[in-house]
Amino acid sequence: MHQLDDTDLEILEMLGEDARRPFSEIADRVGMSGPGVSDRVDRLRDAGIIERFTVDVDRTQLRDGVPVFVQVRGHAGSVQELKDDLASEDPVEHVFVTAAGECWFVARPPEGSVRQWLDDRIDRDEASVTVTLLDEVAWTPSIGGTAFALACAECGNTVDSEGEQATIDGERYSFCCTSCRDRFLERRDRIAEDA
Structure with missing residues (x-):
């Protein structure tokens, strides 16, 4: 195993932008052969740096729902259990756990039932819940500028x-x-x- 170099980071950046990008296109940009890029990607997967390839779906194109950002503070139970429960919910798109032990998430509950949907999942007597209606959401994770x-x-x-x-x-x-x-x-x- 060797340390990650600039080529590894550039490959990761390009795959982060489009995980289906052909290795030949990546190879042209980083100055390698297609099989060389394939070997690098295999090494990054073996090292556990690349865990999986996924699809970033624009859920607004697929279903209705009210886009909300929810912050849960002071939840009486385990934050990990709350995170896992929320992540398994269909309307929930992203779940974050803060260093302070709070659980924040982005969801699209059915229109007209946001309060009921939240009440069915979070006991508001035990936790402080802040709900913000979202106008737009952009999810743009980036490798650039990150030291691995x-x-x-x-x-x-x-x-x-x-x-x-x-x-x-x-x-x-x-x-x-x-x-x-x-x-x-x-x-x-x-x-x-x-x-």
């Missing part, structure tokens, strides 16, 4: 070309050195034995 660095799953240090990766219980982990990988596995085994 894999972090060691054990110590948090940057993983460089000396590092290694391991798939453990179906999850891909990066480690800065063999010692960190061994400590991680030992700790995981101890936790499994204690459970």
Whole structure:
């Protein structure tokens, strides 16, 4: 495994703009061959940097609904459970958890029933809920200007070309050195034995 370079970042940027962009087009822009770009993309997938290719759908073209931005503060239950519950709801497009432990989301509940839809999902006696009607939504994630660095799953240090990766219980982990990988596995085994 080697560190991400400018070519990797440019490939990621182009795939972020259009995940169906042909490798030959990317190759022309980055000065590589199509198979070379394919190898880079495979390496980025193997490293867990590219998790999946997806489609960005303009939901306004597919269905009705009132576009709202909702902020939930002080929810009595688990923020992770609330996030998972909201993410599984069909009208919910994006869910965010803030560093302060709040859950914010963008949704398109059926017209005329926004309050009822929210009341069915969030106990307003337990949480403060702010609802903002949205006029426009643009989702434009970008790779540009982002510095990528894999972090060691054990110590948090940057993983460089000396590092290694391991798939453990179906999850891909990066480690800065063999010692960190061994400590991680030992700790995981101890936790499994204690459970």
